[in-house]
Amino acid sequence: MTAEPAGHVMWSPDPLRQRLADHTVEDVLALPDDAPRVELSDGVMIVVPSPTYDHQDIVGLLWHWLRQRTPEGLRASMATGVALSLDTTFEPDVLLVDAEVEGKRHYSKAHKVVLVVEVVSPGTKRRDRLEKPAEYAAAGIRHYWRVEQEPIHVFAYDLVGDRYELVADSDIELVLSAPFEIKLPIGDITP
Template sequence: MTAQPVDPASRRPWSPDPLRQRLANHTIEDVLTLPDDAPRVELRDGVIIVVPSPSFGHQKISHRLWRWFEDHAPREFEPSGATGVVVGLNQTLEPDVLLLRAETLRYGNHYAPAEDVVLVVEVVSPGTRRRDRLEKPADYAAAGIRHYWRIEQDPVHVHAYELVGDRYELVADSAEELVLAKPFEVRLRVRDLAP
């Protein structure tokens, strides 16, 4: 048996097409047909953005919140993590945790329509501060997602927002216990999320 030469081009990791990036003409179809070994990405106005890998603490907070939703959310809701939301023909987002209606359509690792997503959660990391605090809330609001939570680390603090008109308004925030009536009755001890 002889070893076959390996084509160096076949060993390169996936990356977005530079010309299409400059033209900003990637579509949702491009994201939905990415190869299995592609990194997590978001599509913003036709440009593919690679999502940074989360830190250990970020992952622990996300996982613990997902587990809390799994244990406490009503049956008509389904938690998900590290999956995308289709918010337009040339826009997808990758919240850290989301809560959606159980019957929401799934396309690979993405959910649509965005209106069926009940809640999106972003865990803020040093490299995602601006995006998680400013850009993503505006995109989620424009897509009609009713609830947005932002979780800050060190110390863990949850900020809960509800869509009023076309903007999110802060409805609760706590580093101790988050108490909400929507999207379902929530009594979440914030310290249980801490890594």
């Protein structure tokens, strides 16, 4: 017995276009409804692994915490995209964007993004710790947070020049002055 209806073919990226690395943000936006979540890295589509319940609980709690405290002029969002260029898009777990970003959009341009947050999972360690911060920094996104699990520990970075520098980290309370005054009890985002 098969899990797919007869005649249904599961979507996957076109192998030739993957080798050519010529996908663009328009290709991602045109994906069929049954396509998995993908990010685009230098024209190559990368299927994003499904998150765990704990991962999503952290994301939801952090988004809710930020949404309640974000000052006027900013908007908290989760699992929406950032277009770093025409051939590179990421979907950070949580982000703060300029409030003027249109609500019907799926992607924000990098210059409209104030903060990106990645919650690290076993399948995303390398990308969340190394690859994505380098790309976010190159795009000029001013603040990057990395949330490690087991135990929950938040690392906050600010863009200095063309790279991120650690400004605070905690498994008890994250205290920051930017992008606004923040005193985040880590227990508030722990499932």
